[in-house]
Amino acid sequence: MPVTAGEMLRAERKTRGLTTLDIAVGTRIMQSSIQALEDDDYEHLPAPGYVRGYILSYCRFLRLEAGPFLHQYEIDTGNKRQNTIDDLAINNTAVAEAHDQHDIPWRTAIILGIILLLIVVGVFIIIAARNNNNTSNPLQTPPPSQETTAPASSGDTTASPKSGGTGAAASDSAQHLTTQPFSFTIQAKDGTASDLTVICDGVQAYSGSFTSGMKETFMAQQTAVLTIANPAALTVTRGGKAVAIPRTAPATVTLRATAK
Numbered sequence: 001m002p003v004t005a006g007e008m009l010r011a012e013r014k015t016r017g018l019t020t021l022d023i024a025v026g027t028r029i030m031q032s033s034i035q036a037l038e039d040d041d042y043e044h045l046p047a048p049g050y051v052r053g054y055i056l057s058y059c060r061f062l063r064l065e066a067g068p069f070l071h072q073y074e075i076d077t078g079n080k081r082q083n084t085i086d087d088l089a090i091n092n093t094a095v096a097e098a099h100d101q102h103d104i105p106w107r108t109a110i111i112l113g114i115i116l117l118l119i120v121v122g123v124f125i126i127i128a129a130r131n132n133n134n135t136s137n138p139l140q141t142p143p144p145s146q147e148t149t150a151p152a153s154s155g156d157t158t159a160s161p162k163s164g165g166t167g168a169a170a171s172d173s174a175q176h177l178t179t180q181p182f183s184f185t186i187q188a189k190d191g192t193a194s195d196l197t198v199i200c201d202g203v204q205a206y207s208g209s210f211t212s213g214m215k216e217t218f219m220a221q222q223t224a225v226l227t228i229a230n231p232a233a234l235t236v237t238r239g240g241k242a243v244a245i246p247r248t249a250p251a252t253v254t255l256r257a258t259a260k
Helices: 005-015 020-027 031-038 048-062 066-077 085-091 098-136 166-178
Strands: 182-188 193-200 203-211 215-220 223-228 234-238 251-256
Touching (some): 005 048, 005 066, 031 048, 182 193, 182 203, 215 223
Antiparallel strands (some): 182 215, 182 234, 193 203, 223 251
């Protein structure tokens, strides 16, 4: 007569002409665990709660009342449950099957992997955005103004010509290749003042208020652009000659180097 829970299960299985593989397939419990259960080899089985679940699944597959087998297992191992064996049999509660037990770690690993991937992508986007901001705002020297003075009856002969076209562009290119540096002087009339900006060859040489009595000489290699808020307050001379300043405020004067 079988005296242990494992021996009782083995006897029922053999009575039905089944193998441990048949039980493993029907219960979805590993065959090695079925064999260990029938051999009462609890050292190679998981915690008692899982073993009880195995016994319930085994009995359910063979259409057996699980109570006597669970009771014998408690006697064999000395484990006591918080709930009675009868309650377990009535509730027919079993621990998750083997394949479900392994699903939990895999799902956790997948979730952790997704979180890690999102973190890496977020860091990459932040770094890319910072690099883009650094490259899209480089320090640049403001380009010289392209405005020219209005034609005047007298004044600086170096002001840009009124006519344009490809011929004028070609002439300017040739002139840039053969020009020489020049200087010009700006002076504020007594009792007057004006905001002034001077850009020489694309570099800002002066920006601020030019007040009564101030006088300053500037040098340029190719082009100088003057922006005068109050044209009546300042005079501009080059080579001892007065440069014409438009009377419309603000006035813009462009000076260019002459050919050698």
